[in-house]
Amino acid sequence: MANVNDILGPAVERSDAIAEIAVGNAILADAPAVLRRHFGDGPAMVVADENTFAAAGKAVVERLEAAGVDVATHILPARPRPKPTVELGRSIADALGDRTPISVGSGVLNDVTKYAAHSRDRAYLCIATAASMDGYSSAGAPLSDQGFKKTIPCRAPHAILADLDVIARAPAEMSGWGYGDLAGKVPAGGDWLIADALGIEPIDDVAWPLVQDNLAGWLSAPGAVKAGEPKALADLFVGLTLSGLAMEFHGTSRPASGADHQIAHMWEMEGLTLDGERVSHGACVSIGTLAALRLFDWLLDKDLTALPIDDVVAAAASIDTKRAEIASLMDGTLAERAIVETEAKHADPETHRARLHTLKETWPTLKERLASHLKRTAEMERLLREAGAPTTPREIGINPEHLRTTVHAARFIRSRYTILDLIEECGLFEAAISEALAAPAYVA
Ligand SMILES: [Zn+2]
Incomplete structure (x- = not known):
């Protein structure tokens, strides 16, 4: 994965919001270390839906608990898929208390958690579960507010963890x-x-x-x-991530x-x-x-x-x-x-x-x-x-x-x-x- 980090490294260094993007195989195990490194020892809350909890959230919670982290969960129903709305973001913000948010999921989960974290003026950790859109690293959350979809300026995640084994198991579509x-x-x-x-x-x-x-x-x-080959998924993830960073650097x-x-x-x-x-x-x-x-x-x-x-x-x-x-x-x-x-x-x-x-x-x-x-x-x-x-x-x-x-x-x-x-x-x-x-x- 040297290639991936060579490409991402300089962009991450330039980012005000993002301190680390870890991409690799079997790196879900690094979640406790990444959390401590960037967010300290305080309590955390995993935000997932039923699907992403099964795909990665449960493993993250187990590892965090094993590492002595006080971790709560906020799990949304998988069906129908959660909607990217300001209302959902607010409900997550209300549930946060003093915990560090950890989004485990892709587009909508990351966007609503990003909004919730931002509205509480708090940094969050993003654990990506699919290479499905470019919003992980972007400094904005495209959400509907009373029916109008707009990109709401929000701080990008402070750290992103993308385990390619998890991403390869996401539905092929x-x-x-x-x-x-x-x-x-x-x-x-x-x-x-x-x-x-x-x-x-x-x-x-x-x-x-x-x-x-x-x-x-x-x-x-x-x-x-389409075949889920690791190199291709890594390239796709990097392309999407750099697009998000480009939006941060440009401010739009x-x-x-x-x-x-x-x-x-x-x-x-x-x-x-x-x-x-x-x-x-x-x-x-x-x-x-x-x-x-x-x-x-x-x-x-x-x-x-x-x-x-x-x-x-x-x-x-x-x-x-x-x-x-x-x-x-x-x-x-x-x-x-x-x-x-x-x-x-x-x-x-x-x-x-x-x-x-x-x-x-x-x-x-x-x-x-x-x-x-x-x-x-x-x-x-x-x-x-x-x-x-x-x-x-x-x-x-x-x-x-x-x-x-x-x-x-x-x-x-x-x-x-x-x-x-x-x-x-x-x-x-x-x-x-x-x-x-x-x-x-x-x-x-
Ligand atoms: Zn897009």
């Missing part, structure tokens, strides 16, 4: 979800290249290489990820999240379920990634140097029109938040015109950068399929009409500038949606 979440960094990088080229949000020299420099390598062995989720995640967040906020179970974050991102890549493929065929700028600016939707569209697509807190986010990025006609002139000048260069950075949709589809991630909206219970409505709505829910904003500001939104998302896989 979970590493497919992690692979899908990591694949999203490809179009998210494309979104950032666009924002950088237009002078909206410059590429960051620390966060960008952390996620993007090794991304193609991490995505290169989907079959081995920009390095790891773009239109792909906005689309996924819509379904997560709708509480999308399939066969009675909440569809996972990574499965939603997998489909969001392919939708975003389809739009990129479509856009790369266009000559944006020939845009009729005056006509496009004259025909652009006003902020009032956008508010009305938001009201037709969503309601309640979600609509209120979307209006705030949309107002923050709405370009007045002067800004819009200047931006399109910048685009016209930079398009040949930007197009080249995008083409060399992105993967084509067909290739990404193959990779995701081999990793065991879903590749058609239908597989997660989304019909073509629903997908198109989602993409319409997704561009309003974050102020972050993505390909969705670019195609809209080019006056190409409707054409892009109807043409790019009309491929066979998207037809009922």
Whole structure:
């Protein structure tokens, strides 16, 4: 595992929040030592659900007790899967007392424990049980608050322990979800290249290489990820972990999240379920990634140097029109938040015109950068399929009409500038949606 620690080491050193990330085989046994090293001798509380308690929590409790730690447990039902809500985070915070929280689980358990620890101003230990998403190391918890999913700034775990034997025993579909979440960094990088080229949000020299420099390598062995091969799982875990750290260093989720995640967040906020179970974050991102890549493929065929700028600016939707569209697509807190986010990025006609002139000048260069950075949709589809991630909206219970409505709505829910904003500001939104998302896989 020298390789893993060589890659993680410098990033952990740079992190304000994370003091140690231990990745390796049979390292659950190190839990008492890691706890003492970073959290002292006080009492602890293991937060798990029934599944993750059986997978690792019980072993952790036994080892801690054997080492003389006063440890309590807070075990959530496994079915239905715990929901990532602020309410659940608060209930864990209430149960904590003066104990050090130890989350044993993956996405939701880590996020709600992160929120609980943060709200009690307390450091926590994260024990990862699956390579299923990039949120372990991130300085934020994506949780629903009264139905609106947002990333709440929270301190990352003070220490992370990832036992590859535990991770290899997680349900195989979970590493497919992690692979899908990591694949999203490809179009998210494309979104950032666009924002950088237009002078909206410059590429960051620390966060960008952390996620993007090794991304193609991490995505290169989907079959081995599906088969649960230790080296592939370690690579996947490292890629996801570095994505989380990149978000910490950048202070936002920009390095790891773009239109792909906005689309996924819509379904997560709708509480999308399939066969009675909440569809996972990574499965939603997998489909969001392919939708975003389809739009990129479509856009790369266009000559944006020939845009009729005056006509496009004259025909652009006003902020009032956008508010009305938001009201037709969503309601309640979600609509209120979307209006705030949309107002923050709405370009007045002067800004819009200047931006399109910048685009016209930079398009040949930007197009080249995008083409060399992105993967084509067909290739990404193959990779995701081999990793065991879903590749058609239908597989997660989304019909073509629903997908198109989602993409319409997704561009309003974050102020972050993505390909969705670019195609809209080019006056190409409707054409892009109807043409790019009309491929066979998207037809009922
Ligand atoms: Zn994600």
